[in-house]
Amino acid sequence: MTKAKDIMHKGAQWITRDETLTRAAQVMGMINVGALPVSDENGRMCGIITDRDIVVKCLAQGRDPSKVTAGDLCEGTPRWIDANADVDDVLHEMESHRIRRLPVIENKQLVGMISEADVARHLPNDRVAEFAGHIYSPAPP
Numbered sequence: 001m002t003k004a005k006d007i008m009h010k011g012a013q014w015i016t017r018d019e020t021l022t023r024a025a026q027v028m029g030m031i032n033v034g035a036l037p038v039s040d041e042n043g044r045m046c047g048i049i050t051d052r053d054i055v056v057k058c059l060a061q062g063r064d065p066s067k068v069t070a071g072d073l074c075e076g077t078p079r080w081i082d083a084n085a086d087v088d089d090v091l092h093e094m095e096s097h098r099i100r101r102l103p104v105i106e107n108k109q110l111v112g113m114i115s116e117a118d119v120a121r122h123l124p125n126d127r128v129a130e131f132a133g134h135i136y137s138p139a140p141p
Helices: 021-031 051-057 087-097 116-122 125-136
Strands: 035-039 045-050 101-106 109-115
Touching (some): 045 051, 045 101, 087 101, 087 125, 109 116
Antiparallel strands (some): 101 109
16 A cells, blocks of 8 residues: 555645745745745644645745745645655545645655646556646636
8 A cells, every 4th residue: 555655755845934034935836846835833734735826925026035925825724644644645635635645644744745746657557647627727716
């Protein structure tokens, strides 16, 4: 049985909610990712920030990324999966919430991320096609 930890990208990193978007972009560039989980003051995940968030919700609105924090852009309930969860549970979580990246947690610590690319790399083509259909189809009214 394939587990979340079997398909995740190891070495994920997060930033705190009080770090600026400039810092978030620097970290993304250093570790070559497009998303970072965001933690609160208690070390608990409170959201995810993406490179697209920085562009659309900050730069495109004329805001200063050195003054806007990651916490300012976090919205909604953060989604995550346990490292020992079955891959079917991973896909269900991503499909049902229409998310493209899913943090992987083990013993209350961030241990990895699962992205669309990880799904495509590790699963059969028919399952990848089904996954893509759920993620990219228009949202129900």
